[in-house]
Amino acid sequence: MPEDAITLGALLAALDHTVATLVEAPAGEQVPLRSVALGEPADLAGISGALPEVYLLVGADAAATGAWLHAAGERERSHRPRVLITKSADDAPVRAAARDAGIALVRLHREARWDQVFPLVRRLVTRAPARRTPAGDHDLLAPDTDLFGLAQVVAGETGGMVSIEDPSSHVLAYSASDSSADRLRIESILGREGPADYLRILRAWGVYDRVRRSDEVVDVPEHPELAMRRRLVVAIRRGTGAQARMLGTLWLQQGARPLRPDAAQVLRGAAAVAARIIARRLDAPSTEALLVRRLFGAHGDGVDVPSVVAALCLPVEGPAAVIGFAVLRTADGVGPASAHGVSAGRGSGAARGPSAGRGSGAVRGPSAGRGSGAVRGPSAGRGSGSTHGPSAGRGSGSTHGPSAGRGSAAEIGSAAGHGRSGGSGSAAEIGSGAALGPVAGLAASSGLIRLYASAFRDDSVTEAIGDRVYVLVPSYHSAAGVGSWVRELVAQLEQARGLVVRAAIAAPVAGLTAVAAAREEVDRVLDSPADPDARVTTLAEARTAVLLTEIIELIRDRPHLHDPRLAALDTYDRTHAADLRATARAYLRAHGEVSAAAAALRIHPNTLRYRLRRIESVLGISLNDPADRLLLELQLAAAPDPST
Known part of the structure; x- marks a missing residue:
């Protein structure tokens, strides 16, 4: 098999049976895969050359999927995809069409989200296996270790099921699941983020508060009434002390058998390794x-x-x-x-040009010294x-x-205001x-x-x-x-x-x-x-x-362009409890129409005329002069109102 390809079997193992199931494999599971695309049924007609080797078909029912497979099967064999991933793969005609076309058929779980599955499949397909650590290789600090490999090894060493999440509970990687996976794990993998109702419960128990504030391994007991099994969780941090940055969390769900006695210790070490892997990904983009x-x-x-x-x-x-x-x-x-909450570490500074992208913090190394603890009930001090x-x-x-x-x-x-937020x-x-x-x-x-x-x-x-x-x-x-x-x-x-x-x-x-x-x-x-x-x-x-x-x-950013006369207007407003600035704004906004400006200010037109004369006197300008009006309008727009 080419070194720059992943096999169909390896792709399915990484996706896990919770997400994807192989329905037909005319050429077996050792088919090499190197390219991927996502499209709708109508897109096929517009592609004249070879199709990507993995094709994710979106928005297609059984009839449309069958028709797509028939059309793909009429192409030259080298122009057909090798694998089709679809949510409509169960009907006998669809399976027959896949066999006739020689295309492997993979059924995606109906609740899986395409916008999360596609990036995952693309990352797996385009990542060369030669740079990945083989399953069972325990050299977890090797440069070629990835999060999926780490999750699988930790699952084997602890007797549980592992998932690794980013700071906003999006699943980054996970180990294989078995029949004892609970709803929280299944829905997290399918949705690629934790179910909101379960997350609220975990937050109410203080789990996230403890993970956010400490390096301990938190023990969350099982809750049969919620169909939630026991799990351990630990923070993945980059650096220590004031320099620490939260990179995510590592979860270990207990299955049908108890976790091994040293599971917490293994989890602490795995969190340190995960920190290095994620930091390496952040610091060394492809x-x-x-x-x-x-x-x-x-x-x-x-x-x-x-x-x-x-x-x-x-x-x-x-x-x-x-x-x-x-x-x-x-x-x-x-x-x-x-x-405001747990910072995911975006750098500071205003962004105004094409090189805006906010940076990440410096690498400080994985955190150490995590202890273990347990969560038994509701906890106070929850962040909003x-x-x-x-x-x-x-x-x-x-x-x-x-x-x-x-x-x-x-x-x-x-x-x-001040342009883009910084x-x-x-x-x-x-x-x-x-x-x-x-x-x-x-x-x-x-x-x-x-x-x-x-x-x-x-x-x-x-x-x-x-x-x-x-x-x-x-x-x-x-x-x-x-x-x-x-x-x-x-x-x-x-x-x-x-x-x-x-x-x-x-x-x-x-x-x-x-x-x-x-x-x-x-x-x-x-x-x-x-x-x-x-x-x-x-x-x-x-x-x-x-x-x-x-x-x-x-004008706002250059003090030498500020008109000092505007300060006299603000001083007058402050010392006389007046509102000449607002009056000037309303008058200019009404394009000099006294009746319209007076109606907007809810005052008599004669009162407005008196205020306009006072503005001219304080500023030393004439509101009948177009240049004075233009300058005043620009200055009012650029200078902050001291009363707000």
Whole structure:
């Protein structure tokens, strides 16, 4: 078998029977697999060459799956996939079609999530077995050890079932399950994150509080009334003391037989090894990951187009599009301010350009000295994991015309604040399973975005950078089609994940060397105030809002551009209990219409005229002078209101 391939049997073992079951294997389980793609039934007609060796078929019932297999079977044998993964694999006609086509058929559990299964399968297929530690190899500190290998070895040494999760309870790896796996384990693997009801119970018992605050192995007793078996859990940390960073948790569920007496000790050692593996993954991204980040301008300058084209199998001709996604708020009204809880270690600092991506902390080494303990009941001192942010009115999920966003400079300045948020800590209690706040929620949904992007174009490239997610659609056929797909995805993110997202499209992009500049263009749109009626827009459509926001930011960031006369207006307001600043804003917003401004302020027009004369006197300007009005509007937009 080629060294750069994984076998069908090894792929199924890694996925586990909980997630995937082999239904048909015409060529056996030693079939080598090196490529993978995800698509819908209609995508087959648009692919003229060879199909990937592993194909995940989404949105297909039994009839559509059978028809797909018949169509695939009519292709040259070298152009057919070797494995089809689908949720509709049980019908006899489907199985017969797979046998006739010589394609292995794998049934995916109906509750498994495609947006989590696809990245897992892709990682397993594209990772060379020559660099993986064989099952049963106990040299767990070897450079080629991975989390799946670690989970399997720990399960064998303790007599239990292992799962390794990230700080937000998404399952990273797991050992094989048997019939004694409880609902918590099964649903965690299927959903790739802990079931919310069970996670709330564990939080109420203080499990996460203890894991977050200490290095002990926490013993969670069985609870038959909840069909929950006994399990041990320990934190996976990077560094110690003030430098410690939570990387995840390692869980060990007891099966039909008791865990071995030294299970806690084994778990402590495994947590140290897991910390090294995860740190190695964070600090040494794959060549493909580096190429993708460089392509988007987030890792060094310039891009080697031939290397990118070869590694990512991208077309070199035709117009491309770059789409950026940013959170406005969650569906329940929580805005994208930072959330507070257990930090997942995002670096600080404002991000404003294409090289934004927040960094991770320095490697300090695995933590040691973990003790063991037990949880017996409810515990106090639980972290709220709450998020804080403005609550804005919900906008439409679609747009059919230009993005307005053309309010006055005063309006845009007050909405813009200080541009993109800087240095938020990604949050939530470890393992809470709740959203980490809107920003982290979008990052966690990058898999779903990648799923839909791959279904739209199987050669699309998706990358999460900082608090945003970007998609490159190479060589698209229709700009209108790209826009329709983006609007559909924005609506889907709100429906499926409760995230109210805005998107900006840069198209056409002339070649891969221009992708980083296109991402910068997208960021300019996403940095500007959002128009609630245009959640999907372009720089051309939002140019007024974008340029005005950037002008206001320029004034705000340069003290020598601040008009010192505005301080006299604020002093007058403070010493006379007046509100001349608000009066000026209302007058300018009404374009100098006294009656409209007076109605907005709920005062008599003569009162407004008196206040306007007072403003002119204090500032030494004339509101009849267009230049004075323009300058005042820009200064009011750029300078914070001292009364707020």
